[in-house]
Amino acid sequence: MKENKFFREDLFQKTPDGYALVGNKCTKCGHIAFPKNDFCIKCLNEEMQEVELSKKGILYSYTITRVPLGKFPIPHPIGMIVLPEKVRITAPLVMDEDGFKIGSEAEMEICTLYEEADKNILGYKFRVKKN
């Protein structure tokens, strides 16, 4: 059986409800960074506190890459999701044959991004809901 391994450990946090994405928040101005940053890009304060990000957001835009893209199987749908914490993140999407609609609700899932010989490389994708 293959080992499961996150592509980057620092993006994820274990919660009672499974894994969530984790960013960090400026203790002075409240700006949230994802991925985590060691200082606040708004006020340059160096005290940042980890914060769990919402799993649900809104699809800002999307595209589906149809030509070979390194390690990823194609077609490779990718989008940008706006989270309630005022963070816009880029994320692979769960492929939907009916296509995607900007403004739809989307929810994060932990899944295999691609496989290596002895590992499943885990990451996050967003599943876009039908309106």
Added chain:
Amino acid sequence: MRNVVVLGVGQSTFGKLPQIPAVKLGAQAAKAAIKDAGISPKDIQVAYGSRVLDATQTIENILKYAGITGLEMHNTENACASGGTAVNLLWKDIAYGVYDIGIVVGCESMTTCSIAGQLVGTAEGDLNGFLGITMPSLAALTANRLMATRGATLADLAYASIKNHRNACLNPYAQYKKPITLEDVLKAKMISDPLTTLHCCPITDGGAAAILCTEEIARKYTTQPVKLISSVVLTAEYDSWDEEMDEVPVMRKLARKAYEKGGIGPEDIDLVELHDAFSPEELYSYEALELCPVGEGIPFMRSGATQIGGKVPVNPSGGLQSLGHPLGASGVRVVCEIVQHLKNQAGERQVKGAKAGMAQMVGGYLTGLSSPSVGAINILAI
């Protein structure tokens, strides 16, 4: 500060030329620029090279093939804006009195470089690049957003590609000199929805060069000097969750600074050469460069204002859509194109009566920065 003149320009052939090393394409361009300027290679005091991929000793190697040795030289890399950046550095040397005459040369071999045949990606260790963001997918994300929020149609997204392919039929330097239709664009192979191969610039090798000097030197060689009146290079600010992708703040800031530095306004610009690696980029660039008011890019484009003969022709050369985008060369090549128009030497594609033109190149992408991550604008005038 001294006025700076572009004394000569030169380009190599642009095309799929895997048999010719990038530096030899650069040398072809350098020799052509030296000839165009009417100077000897020995007159050159300083040199700047521009190349993005697999670059090692680029300008030294180019100069070696062009009869120029033993002088101060530097190599630059700023993604798609590399060539514009190299022009800026040489402009500074001359404007601030460090040197009196120098050469800038950009080159790239996209057919033989280390990412040949792949989609151009972001940067080493970049999170969104890892997740699958490439330059075409980024343009496609913006294109879908333009359709959802601005009422852009598939025809609008293809407009620049169709216009620029038409322009290229008049340009002997163009890689592709064949007009295309909307149907051709839509039926072409899908790269990243909704962008097909005909929304995207082709894979191209090429070189471009320019000789810059003081007005005093220029007077010995020409009675119609083309001045480089403004040159600006900028990196982007951090991005924000609520910034629309088509706002392109770095391009807006670049344009504003370039106009202010040159003491010129967008209404004075007679032609623009800009980064159209992906056809929809032109649409929002018109607004960012203040060629039309914010929010009016689509009607401005549909009016024909940016075609040859229009209010302000954009990419009369055929743009990256038809000349391709040898990354290090393009920022110099757009300067060459503007100079040809200002000297009334652009042949059939000539923008009549052109007195001032803008050469823009933007590019690069880094997670956390507003996109594009870097840009360069050079404004030329007679």
